[in-house]
Amino acid sequence: MTANKPIPELAQVRLGYIPLTDAAPLIIALEHGHFARYGLDVALSQQTSWATLRDKLGVGYLDGAHLLAPMALACSLGIEGLQQPLVTALSLGLNGxxxxxxxxxxxxxxxxxxxxxxxxxxxxxxxxxxxxxxxxxxxxxxxxxxxxxxxxxxxxxxxxxxxxxxxxxxxxxxxxxxxxxxxxxxxxxxxxxxxxxxxxxxxxxxxxxxxxxxxWNNAPEKVLAVSAAWAERYPATHAALISALVEAAQWLDASLENRREAAVLLARPEYLDLPVEVIVGSLVGDVAVDPRGGRRELSDFHVFHRYAANFPWRSHALWMLEQMVRSGQLSEDADLVAVAEAVYRPDIYRRSVGHLGLPVPVVDMKAEGGHRGVWKLGEGDEAVTLGPDRFIDNAVFDPRVLGAKIA
The missing domain is CATH 3.40.190.10 (Periplasmic binding protein-like II)
Structure with missing residues (x-):
């Protein structure tokens, strides 16, 4: 991992997003100057549907995107539309x-x-x-x-x-x-x-x-996705984007006051264009669930940085690929491990955030479903705090069953 702040090859970058609360890291990184501190002039381009976002990323109109995590895998496989090898080296958060x-x-x-x-x-x-x-x-x-x-x-x-x-x-x-x-x-x-x-x-x-x-407690949700060719051509720009977005995610998880401030920004006409009251509840963990006044306290409804939320776990990729097989989108004989390794790039994440001094997992995969509370992965200085990962049916997903190594 490098200890040096990345110096981008590109100054101007265009990122696509869908108007959702979990686009907050992109909006905060722009509005609070995180992108600018890394020498990036980022334009955010709101899109009306995931299919439109997919196609604009595929043809190069967008340099990167706030993308559905399984979509990065599906695009690389040619499932549901244009085939385009994508990579992700950053999860934008959990749940949502x-x-x-x-x-x-x-x-x-x-x-x-x-x-x-x-x-x-x-x-x-x-x-x-x-x-x-x-x-x-x-x-x-x-x-x-x-x-x-x-x-x-x-x-x-x-x-x-x-x-x-x-x-x-x-x-x-x-x-x-x-x-x-x-x-x-x-x-x-x-x-x-x-x-x-x-x-x-x-x-x-x-x-x-x-x-x-x-x-699924603390399931992966959106990622920063770029084309594989773009990531190879502009590695420092990619690293700068990742670093800026990680800083924005840290800010979002630092306090409830920050979350309330984020809700005000997200509510603006150029972003979600909705009343602040519609946005703030899920951000601060006070969620209206019933028109007759029922509410739930859900402190982990959005997790942007805690629990190593920004790390691109290949075990998450394998779970999603298995769901594609289960739902008939992908052949049972597909090499899931090879796809996960091509699209999910924890190696790039580690290089990109090395200068931030953050605790980073030293493994790329973990079993999912066996933890009902907060737990530690690793020991000593290498220990990373992770959140619950229970499934509703109490199943455990072990990537080693698919031939993946946890090491």
Missing amino acids: NAITLADNLFRDMQVSAGGYATSAAALAAVVAQRRASGADPLTFASVYPASNHTYLLRYWLSAAGIDPDRDVKLIVVPPPQMVQRLRQGAIYGYCVGEPWNTLAVREGVGGIAATGHDV
């Missing part, structure tokens, strides 16, 4: 998603549910009744086929005995359109990032049945 259901469905389910995290069991009864009566399956939306929104929604349904391929219908809707589609009755629910869950609650059209954290 929720599953919101139409209010009438949400009310009926909560009467019999044992709690928000287990409410899919009540949904299973509704699904069974509709199937018995010959009614059409309920339609639910996620933001993109190769997304953790899709995989967490499928996981949540499956944990309650609902077959996501036969018992319900899954479609794709861009995040800013979710609330409107729910209000129109075109869908019965969705999995999306904030603030589009809180907005549905605020407008009385939906309730939050589960958060992504309920399904």
Whole structure:
């Protein structure tokens, strides 16, 4: 790892993003001058859908992007559109998603549910009744086929005995359109990032049945993605972007006051263009989940830097690739380890942040699902504090089963 601050080859960089609360590291890095301190003149380009963002990154209109973590893998494999080898050497955070259901469905389910995290069991009864009566399956939306929104929604349904391929219908809707589609009755629910869950609650059209954290504690969400060719051509620019974004993520996790300040910035017309009250709740861990006033305290709803949140774990990549196989997007004989190693680049992360003096994992992979509380990886000066990683069904994902080495 270098102890020197990177000096970028490029001064001007164009980054794409979708209007979501977890785009905060990019917005803070711009507004607070983190990019500028590394000699970068960054332009942020808001996009309307993940498919549009994917295509503009693929053709070079964008130098990099706030991208769905599985999308970086899918683009490199040619799944769901343009094939473009991408790399990520930076996770932009953990968690941030929720599953919101139409209010009438949400009310009926909560009467019999044992709690928000287990409410899919009540949904299973509704699904069974509709199937018995010959009614059409309920339609639910996620933001993109190769997304953790899709995989967490499928996981949540499956944990309650609902077959996501036969018992319900899954479609794709861009995040800013979710609330409107729910209000129109075109869908019965969705999995999306904030603030589009809180907005549905605020407008009385939906309730939050589960958060992504309920399904998988501290799941990966967005990454900084660039093309493999761009990363090779501009390594110092890439390192400068990573360093600036890590500093912004540190600031976001430093205090609740910083989170409140971030909400004000995100609310501005050029970014999310929503009331601050819709954005701030999930950032400070006070989340409205029911139009009738129900709330949950969720301190880990957004994790931007704690728990080594910025490290690009190859075990995360392998879990997502396994979900692609499980959902039929990827062949069972695909070399998942080779794909994970090509796209996820912890080596670049370590080189990029060496000058910041941060604790960095010395391994690229870890088992997922075995920790219900905060834990330490490593010993002595090399120890890194990580967060809970429990799955809703108490499963454990061990990347060594796929032939990956944890060393």
